[in-house]
Each structure stands twice: as C-alpha cells, then as structure tokens.
Amino acid sequence: MLRVHRLQTRFYTRGGVVRAVEDLSFTVDAGETLGIVGESGSGKSVAMYSLLGLIPSPPGRVDRGEALFAGRDLLRQPERALRAIRGREISMIFQDPMTALNPYLRVGTQVMEPVRIHDGMRPREARERAADALASVGIQDARRRMAMYPHEFSGGMRQRVMIAMALITRPRLLIADEPTTALDVTVQAQILALIKKQQADLGMAMVLITHDMGVIAEACDRVLVMYAGMVMESGPARDIFRKPLHPYTRALMRSRPALRGSGGELYAIPGLPPDLITPITGCPFAPRCDHARDVCREAACALRALEAEHHTACVRVIAGKL
Template identity: 50%
Template sequence: MAEQHLLTIDNLKVNFKTYGGDVQAVRGVSFHVDKGETVAVVGESGCGKSVTAQAIMGLIPNPPGRIVGGRVVFEGKEITGMSKKELLEIRGSQIGMVFQDPMTALNPTMKVGRQIVEGLVRHHQLSREEAQKRAVELLRMVGIPDPEKRVDQYPHQFSGGMRQRVVIAIALACQPKLVIADEPTTALDVTIQAQILDLLKRLQAEQELSVLIITHDLGVVAEIAHRMVVMYAGVVVETGRVQDVFAHPRHPYTWGLMRSLPRLDGAKQRLVPIEGTPPDLFHPPTGCPFAARCEFAMEICDRQMPAPAAFGGGHQAACWLHDPRAPRIEELVAAGRQGNVTEALRNVHELNRYAAD
C-alpha cells in the first residue's frame, strides 16, 4: 500500500462573488505535500497561490469567497467540510501559518510573548507561567537576541526581519506537522531573506516539518524547496522536482519565467518579459489559460485544456505541445527553452492540423 500524503489538495475550486459576477480564483488545483518535504507554489500575482493556502487553512472569507469544488485532505481526514470549531483545533496545533506581512499579522496592541502564549494555552493546556517560558525558548530558537526582554515588547519595537521571526515562532509554537509560509521574505532585504530561509531550513531539519511555501521568487524556490508547483490563472500548469523543472521546464509559461531571470554565470543577456496580461477570471478561457500569451499557441489551445503529460519522477506539464500527435515537438521544446523561437514558430502551422480532431 502506498504511503499516505500528509496533505492532499484534490481538484480544489474557489470562487469570489462580486457585483461584476463570480471570480474563479482557483479552478481545479491538485497537488500534495509529503512528510518532511518543502513544496513551493509559484506564479505571478493573482494566479491563486495565496487563495489556495487560505483554503487549506479554512480562512476563505465567506462571503464573498467559497469553496465550490474539490477537497483538502490532511493526514487522511478531509478538512474542507469541517466546522469552525473543528478547524480551530487543527490551526496552530497541526498546521501553522506564516503570513505575508508580519506587521499586519501581529496584533500591534499586544506584547509578542502574549501572542505566542495564546496558542500554547489553548492547544497544550499549559499554565501561563509555563507558556511564557516556552515563548522565551521559541524566540531564542528563531534567533531573536535577549528573548527574556524581547518577550515583553510590542511588534513596533522589532525590525521587519525580527517581526517575521516572531511570526515564525508563533507558527511553530505548538509543534505543527505542516507550516504554510505565504511570501515569508516579501519586503525584506536580501540579507534578512537569506537568514529567514536558513532559519526555515534549520527548523525543518530539526523538527521534521513539512513546509508549503507560497512565492513568486524563483531564487527562494531554488534555495529551499524539494518540489515546485507552477500556477497560472488559477490552474496548475507544471509540477515536479525543483531540479527537473529548473533544468528542463516543459510549459511555455515556465519557459517565460526562466527567461525573465537574470543570470550571473555567463555573458550578459537581455531579459525577455512575458508579453500580454493574464486572462479575465470572471470569464476564464475554456482552453489553456496561457494561450493568449503563448508563442506556440494553436487552435486547440483556445478550445480545450490539455491533460498533464508525464516526464518521469513526478514531473508533469499541461501543454498541447506534448501531445503525441504534435509533429516536430523536440525542436519546438528545445527552441522554447532557449528563448530562440523564430525557427520554431515556422512549424506551428503544422501543429494546427489536428486542432479539429
């Protein structure tokens, strides 16, 4: 019998009701997180990364948001249909969350020690004195100097990096099995970013944590993640081990992300942006959502979403270029990865021959 995943997201769909209609923010997302691994969910702003994380935690505000399909399974138990009371028992104790902006995640009117103590008292039934000692230990663990003094200070008395460490301490207070980190290094300078990433890696190794990190920074992904999930317009377009996706990206959107990264190991190259804008999620396309921006788009891309193609080792990409009926696919894929599409575009008309099939 195959080992059970710690977290499974299966065909998750989330809508937000507005005066203009329903925004289909997440449209059938599926992936998993295993024990002790770090999975990164990447993509540009508005692709549904943070909404997916909020849905896992049961934090979608209703109204206007609601889960309209799919399920989230944690340790074999479906949590999408749980009551608020049941979810409160899981949040913090089993699943911790590091929010994007530590200044808004922390209560400015409460001392940081009290904010750490709350979860310990609720989930571990510790006395206030015991919880306070544990809070000091947690601040020391995340690298905050003089924790005996700092535990009685307010968030505004900490720097941005130190506030993020406090948020991590709160997330880890009850020793959860999974930590969801939503853009944990946003707005921090590169030195502090490196320290936060090193901290997460160290704590994961010491506590056998599983980490789901939400980010748009591929440098963060390369530094910390084992596997990555690439999202675009509310769907997963590619997933696989980090080394596989970085070495051999298989979806045109992933190619675009890679071509827009500056390189430090060779001659200077012009960064190639992804032209166009994401689709309207009030009326999302029936086919591949990236078709309007794709250099290789075919007629069938606009009409039907492709099934994921498998490349071994769990590496998958949902793109019609990998359909077995597509001629000269090797040349197209190679040209796309290199960013040299002129020759490849001459062959696109051949791929349209099966669009009417």
C-alpha cells in the same frame, strides 16, 4: 501528510464570478517542502486560505474538491474542528509580520498564545516555552524582548517572532506565504536558513508560496507552477530548473535578468495576466504563449507526467511538438 484533490474556489462578486482556483491537486509529505510559484492572481494564496477555511464567505466559496490532512477532509470540517487544527497542527506565516502581529500586545503574550489556547498551558509554563521558541529562532535576550511591542522590532526580527509563534505548537504542516518577500536579501537568506533548520528539527511538511524562482530553487524539494488558478507544471525542483516542461515556466525564467547578463533586451511575456471573470476555454496561457496553436485554444489540457513525477499541462509539449 496533505493530499489536495481537484480544489476549486470561486468568488461570487457583483462584477461576475472570479475563478481564483479552478483545478488544483497536489500532495505534500512529512519533512518535504513544496513550493508554489506564480504571479499575482494565479490563485496560490487563495488555495491555501481555502484549505484553512479562511476564505471570506460570501463572496468566496470552495465549490469542489477534497483536502485530506491526517485522515480528515479539511474542506468538510465544522469551524470548531478547523479552529483546533489551525495554529496547532497547521500553522501559517504571512508576508507582512507587522499586519499579522497585534500592535497592542506584547510580543511574549502573542508568542505564547497558541499553546495557551490549544494546549491549555499555564502562564508560567507557556512563558518558558515562548522564551525557548524565540531563542530557537535566533532572538537574543528573549526573556527581556518578550516584554516589548512589535513596533520595537525590525522587519527581520518580526518575521522571526512570527516563525516562533507558528512553530511553538510543533505543527505537522507549515504554510509560508511569501515569508521573505518584504525582507532584504541578507535577512532573507537568514530567515530561509532558519525555517529550513526548524523544519528539519520538527520533521514538518511545508508549503512555501513565492513569486521568486530563486527562493524556490533555494528552499524547495518539489514545485507547482500556477497560472490563472491552474497548475501548469509540477515536479522535483531540480528537474524544473534544469528542464522546464511548460512554455510559461520557461518564459518566467527567461524574463528574469541574469546576473551574468549582457544588458540587452529582456524576453518579455507579451500581454497581461488573464481576467479571471471571463471564462477561459483552452489553456489559460495560450493568449500570451509564443508556441500556441489552435489545439491550445480548443480545450484545457490535463497535467500529464512526462518523466517520473514531472508533469506538464502543455498539450504541445505532451505531443512532443516543443
């Protein structure tokens, strides 16, 4: 469905060149969910915005790479062509539905906008489709609610509206950027279940961006672990949780308090995430890694498959030293 090859996105600012995405390759198949996990500054959101032509330029620039979606390279489409793809074949859901919804427009108007614009649907028909879309995401009394404004909805309900709006055109790919981070856990569970159900109904591919390993475990088939604009590890979700093959992934999992915890000292990754302006030689995680040796600092290590579809970028794990 989507094949991204060696994507590189940088921001040319007065303070220097910010290397947001250095080298990113992945694929997503129809009906599959790919999770991208990483901390702030790991490049996970910038990568997705790059695909959709949503990087503010200047200062941002996609310097390299290829993103094949249904035979077309998204990175080389003119703005007009991208506009026809965005919101129709590829939809996006953001973390904060309040900033993504227009506070001045009625909810119904916003939900039917994609089919009005992309499919040229007539108002009456679009209204029907919007009511169906809202009902399918569990909004009761959808017809009456369409006349309301976003502020009259709770956070969970707004996120449902966003989902209805993203799915109304029956996209082939959904990109969800921290879709449940602003929500309470009980509502998060509802929204994740809802997205999964809609995905199954439409046979859609999904890229789910999150910093929460729990959300990944719950909703994803495959996972990419990103750090400083690079992929540290990728593979089937189950394998990554059972047997992480990169010290960064292991450190991330160890630093979370366990629900059956002892209350003792937590494992804390030393140091801070790297400053993306200073060029990094070697593995970007090496300065914070307990297992780093000289070989790690000399040259960056390419991803290598150690097991079927389970890749790591750790030179020491590849050499069998860890």
